[in-house]
Amino acid sequence: MIEFTIDTQLAALFTSAAFIVIGLFAAIFLDNIIKKIIGIAFIEEGANLFIVTLGYKQGGIVPIFLPGMNAEWFAANSAYPLPHALVLTSIVIGASTLAVMLAIAMVLYRKYGSLSTAVILGDKKPDIIKSGVIDSNEKGDKNE
Amino acid sequence: MIEIVVMVVAVLGCILTIMQRDLLKAAILTGITGACVAFLFQFLLASDVALTQAVVGAAIVPVFLALAVYKTQRMDDQ
Numbered sequence: 001m002i003e004f005t006i007d008t009q010l011a012a013l014f015t016s017a018a019f020i021v022i023g024l025f026a027a028i029f030l031d032n033i034i035k036k037i038i039g040i041a042f043i044e045e046g047a048n049l050f051i052v053t054l055g056y057k058q059g060g061i062v063p064i065f066l067p068g069m070n071a072e073w074f075a076a077n078s079a080y081p082l083p084h085a086l087v088l089t090s091i092v093i094g095a096s097t098l099a100v101m102l103a104i105a106m107v108l109y110r111k112y113g114s115l116s117t118a119v120i121l122g123d124k125k126p127d128i129i130k131s132g133v134i135d136s137n138e139k140g141d142k143n144e
Numbered sequence: 145m146i147e148i149v150v151m152v153v154a155v156l157g158c159i160l161t162i163m164q165r166d167l168l169k170a171a172i173l174t175g176i177t178g179a180c181v182a183f184l185f186q187f188l189l190a191s192d193v194a195l196t197q198a199v200v201g202a203a204i205v206p207v208f209l210a211l212a213v214y215k216t217q218r219m220d221d222q
Contacts, residue, residue: 008147012188015151019158026162032220034167034212038174041205042158045181048197056188063189079189087193095200095208102212109216116221 012053019046033108033115037101044094048087055080147187154180165220171209178202 019042026039056079063081065074109115118124157177164170178201185194 006148008187011148011151012184015155015184018155022155022158022162030162032167034209034216035162035170035220038161038170038209041174042161042177045177045201048193049181049184052185052188052190052193055190060189062191064191084190084193087190088196091193091196091200095204098205099208102208106212106215114221115216 007058009053009056009058012049012056016046016049016053019043019049031116031118033105033117033120034102036117037098037105040101041094041098044090048090048094051083051087051090055083147184150180150183150187154184167213167218167220168210171206171213174209175202175206178205 023039023042023044023046026042027036030036030039057077060077060079061074063078063084065071105115108120112120114120116124154177157173157180161170161173161177164173178197181201182194182198185191185197
């Protein structure tokens with residue numbers, strides 16, 4: 001049997017890099033504003049994964065000190081627990097910023113009647129103008 | 145070796161999410177990616193972060209996205 005092992009830490013670093021690249025692609029090049037928000041959430045997940053990966057130790061144990069453990073052995077073999085505490089805060093803050101971004105997207109949809117960034121920024125007219133969705137004092141193509 | 149599989153599934157879920165035209169499908173695939181990242185935190189010896197990510201990434205974020213899709217429009221009109 002062919003023995004081949006991939007370093008878990010290196011693979012996790014590549015995974016976080018892929019998350020950040022895919023999230024940047026979605027946030028820059030896609031047109032739909034909810035897709036952009038999903039891309040920003042992917043960037044956050046990639047950053048969290050990167051920070052947790054820095055504290056990983058190959059062949060280590062989970063940093064929970066049980067009674068009966070030797071303290072020096074524990075310090076030499078456990079993963080580094082400080083990034084975990086930071087990322088725990090970052091995940092919750094990421095969820096709340098996602099909620100704020102989605103609320104702003106819903107307000108934009110109520111005003112412009114579309115989720116497309118080209119329509120919102122005025123580069124393109126919406127295909128279907130729904131009655132009552134578009135605000136009346138918008139500079140008006142009411143006549144067409 | 146199973147963590148490599150979880151990483152590949154997470155990245156594939158990421159790619160499939162931004163390829164969808166149906167935004168509700170995109171929200172559900174975001175949940176798959178969040179669950180895979182939670183497993184990955186467990187494999188990276190961060191159990192407490194894995195618990196929080198499993199709740200937030202696999203349940204709360206897709207529900208927020210699905211609520212936003214329900215309040216706006218479902219299809220991405222390119």
